[in-house]
Amino acid sequence: MRKVFYILLLMPCGLRAQNYSTALIPDSLKKDARGVIRDQEMIMEIKSPGKAVWRERHVYTVLNSNADYLANYRSHYDKLLSISDISGVLYDSLGKAVRKAKRKDMQDRTMDDGMSLATDDRELEHNFYCQLYPYTVDYQENDEEDGILGFHTWMPLVGSGISTQHSKYVIIAPKDYLVRYLSVNGAPAPVITEEKDKKIYTWEAWNMPARKTESHGPIWTEIVPYVMTAPSDFEQQGYKGNMSTWTDYGKFIQQLRTGRDLLPENIKQQVHALVDTIPDVHRKVYALYRYLQQNTHYISVQFGIGGWQPFPADYVANKRYGDCKALSNYMVALLKEAGIKGKYVEIMAEKDAPPMIDKFSCSQFNHAISCVPLDKDTIWLECTNQTVSPGYMGTFTGGREAILIDEDGGHLVRTPGYTAADNIQCRVVQAQLAPDGDLDAAVRTRYGCIRQELPHAMIDVWSAEDRKKYLNELFDLPTYTVDKSHYDEYKGPHPVVDEDLHVTVSNYASVSGKRLFINPNVFDRNSLRLPADSIRKYDYVDDNAFTNIDSVVITVPSGYEVEARPKDVAIQGDFGTFRTSLRFENDKLIYYRFRQHSAGRYPPAEYAALVKFYEQLYQSDNQRVVLVKKE
């Protein structure tokens, strides 16, 4: 009897009769919408810390072709997560079921990202390819998971221009199991009920109108409500842990690493030969890091717990390769052999990664690095890159929170960020203009920190052929050739690249009967113009911090005087500093430009001023000086 009741309670949602006629969508949900989440249910039942089952249903109405992507159903599985049942139905606009799909109708493919040597990540994919709008798709699936290292995030509004009629997330757990959750951006608290020996957490939302992202606006997770959920106790492939605090989370990761830092004898000897005679600890770390860079490279192999656990140090020593976890773990082992305490750090990498939610301990990471905390500073090491500077984090991992894994558990740390003064591009141009308008320019540029990432890649990652091709397409110049290029690199926590180019430009200046039209700003023109009539709801976000300095001297043929010229500009305000000055003396155009911008966010009220600011830049950068022959 009890069993029957239980089955009814958890009846697969598909058995319920529902009408998905699009006529039933309220107008408020059609406004600004290309698609509607009609019904979304995710029910997770935690059987034990090592086992969970999922029942999901996703019913989406596609209002026009811009939401077709919603109807492309994809479901991930791997060695620990299996899909026990999956099916789909297509409804026409009247809500009549017109086609059905079973598992055998779906594409089954590897989710190899092209970067991995091997992965167990696979997906089922299906699409009805309906082109009669509006239409509705309804997919249901049941999954079984071994080990519960991560739960879903419930986010009822899934994307720009998609409204939600109903969305529900349920977690059913044993009564004594602590389910952890965090409501963000005003998401509702769960309704918690109890059934026998189960505790049921339910989050539910109805009739949420579509929202739209804005260009240069905040990321989606900043503007919509969502709930993060995570396990307390968990088990996977024989490992047990708890992630209720960062300390506990760190203990689990530390457990996975235990005994994996043993180096082969020959490597130990090499470590000692390398660093024992170096007195300074910074230089020891740099030497070991260089050793790592010279002897290993990145290859990823991911299976099951392998997504969490590094391969042992001797694996890397032997194969000379590993993924971020294996290489970072290996670096820490090398440091340990040299008597230096290195630490293993988990982090969310990528330039535009969402910020870590530090008050909710769960895996929010996709990468591992290592670091060496010292008395006065900490040396940060990216271990998957064979050429990056020691201590430099850059756009990939810089300026964000991460979890340092220590013997006593996890600790919240922050990687170094880079300011406008660090990210410098300082350029000196000495140029000669021929009577027919051709320009011959010697260009020296110093790039710092984030600004050196591209020239760094050009030197150390690209082939010489690709570099040449790139340099000859880089500049916004009529017809030009870079016939000489030379680079010097200075490594360190604030890396610098010096670039020396020789550039010849055909017809750089327009020469008419008596006039000469020339733009004194040869290499650094701002081409961004912002839409003036946009009505913004959210902040304008510009995370780039940089300083650009240009000093240009162009010697022009003699006998000219200035007829018209762009005005000198001096703007200092919320959007940074922009200054230009131009002089013409002794047949020389002497131009100076300074632009500095710090990372910033500008509320909608300031947007009009921002549009104007960029327009001023555009005008200043793109105007030509008109020289006219002296009478």
Added chain:
Amino acid sequence: MINRKSIAALAVLCLCLSVLHPFAQGLGKAKHMLGKLTAADFTLPATTIVDSNTNAVTLADLGDVHFIGDKRGWFSYVYVRQTRIKILNKKAFDLATVKVDLYGESDEDRDKLSNVTASAWNLENGQLQETKLEPKDVYTSKTNKRWTEAKFSVPGVKEGSILEYTYTIVSQYNFDLPSWKFQSERYPCLSSEYHVEIPTTLNYVLVRQGVHPYAVDKGSTGNGTYFVTEKADGASMGAPDHDYTVSAITVKHDWVMKNIPAFGTEHYLTTPDNYIDEISFQLSSTYNGVESTAHMNTWAKATEELLTGSQFGGALNDDDEAITGLADKIPEGSSSTATAKAVYYYVSQHFTCIGHDKYVRTNLRDVIRNNSGTVGEINLLLTGLLRKKGLAADPVLLSTREHGFNLASYPMLEKLNYVIVRLHLGDKVYYLDAARPDLGFGTLAPDCYNGHARIISKTDSGSVYFWADSLKERKVTMVLMSGTDKGLTGTWQSSPGMLESYNVRRKIAEHGQDQFFKDIQTSWGDDAEISDGGIDSVDRLEEPVKIHYDFLLKQQPGAPVLYFYPIMGDEWHTNPFMAAERKYPVEMYYTIDQTYIFSLMIPDGYVVDELPKSAKVAFNGDQGYFEYLIVNQGGQIQLRCRVRLNKAWFGAEDYSTLRDFFGFIVKKENEQIVLKKQ
């Protein structure tokens, strides 16, 4: 410099056959043909193909194909690959990861990968050190239903390492033999060899392309003995399999190429595959001891097989009922043209193309049911539907540009990857492609313009050619301005070519017309204010769109001197041919014909102080021209500017002329008019 004419030479390996006495044979392990590595191999020989920019050098690349008897009563090929590469620096580490594609749906039928060995060799203090690949580090994963990928990464690689690997594939899919690329896109190669030994029961044609000479190119004959097992037929349950031995004369061929430079690709080059040194094979006939069977070894034969095979023409007969059912849903038009268009647009707007396969994967019923299919499926369905309406439609096989050239002289099916439809309406011929939803009736996408294509028809098969030189992208832009009391105002209107129209349509479908004009306004910034924007012919896919709007230039009122660019928003701002030099031909997608017409009523109170000079230059005689004609007549400035290229493909020797030609265009189109206040 490489000329497009020198791409392909067709050769047929000529064979004879005899059945000899039985003899035992085994799979046999591949002999180590590369020889043992020594410390001397770490020193690269002095050669012009290696310079300071080289990141890795293939020391030796060796392929061998021979045959064995198999359990299907026939012959499988055995392909052995051995490669030795010197890694000079980190930029070439990706060479250590090797991928091998294996064909076949079931475990039993799939190509078998075996004998995988790989090592990295490092020279440490004069001593050779080897790090070996462990067998468990070879990973396989099913890519899709038909293909499986095996991958491994050679362990122990660092700068200066020599890496070496070998593997064997046994395959029953012997219609094509593995093709062999002597030249690599990115790395030079000291020695590349390919050896084949084929029993005379099988005949292959081979296609050779490329420009580098062979050091060895030698044919010979030998003897082979093949142990073949024929499965007992299903009728006599329990009957034993039938084993027999075939001895056959074999045809052997050895090709060796030395010191092959890296290809090094360039812009405006569709695919290096058209030019690199390569040999590919296709089965032409088989002999079973009694009679010889031809396999698509002429276009006539291929056409016959394609017309009946269930993966192409036969699919139309197999699903006649389903196609009739669908055809009945599409109303007929008032004329045969209207009916053809109705069918075409029905297919292009109801079916989603999900891949560039020329064949039908299962059947056309599935395509109709799933609303989706490959290019081949969608356009065969279109063929079938048009025929149901009594129209003369036939499929046409071709190769898209990215897939490389194909041969008119011989049906190499691997070289064909796309299907379109030829339709006869009265005495007019249309070529249709319903696999791309935004194309108009009778229009093909530019990547179909790749030379030879073959009509597959019961009545009039034959070759037809689509050249980029024949695809014209014609654009006319007109700007009329005059001075008013508000300032300089004007109208801007432009009819771009079909391809640009296609892009405009996509943009409007995605973001809407309002956004389209907002973007134009944003691009003008404070320089102008635009109004009354409109686009004509958005829904008439067979015609180019027409974009028009009014604008007001926000110049300083009453300025003593007015400067402005007469060519607005449509100029060549930078030279499209950026690189200073060129090795390979320039392959553009279409010919260009751009006309820009401008007129300005000079505002009251101003006179012309300076006008750009008129100019006209021809490109390579009659291959194109640039014209810039400007006059000031009765208070009106009139400009007519035209860029015209009559060809889309140019030899490398034309490159600098082409670059100079565009250099001149960029210069002229960025000149300014100067008006002065009286």
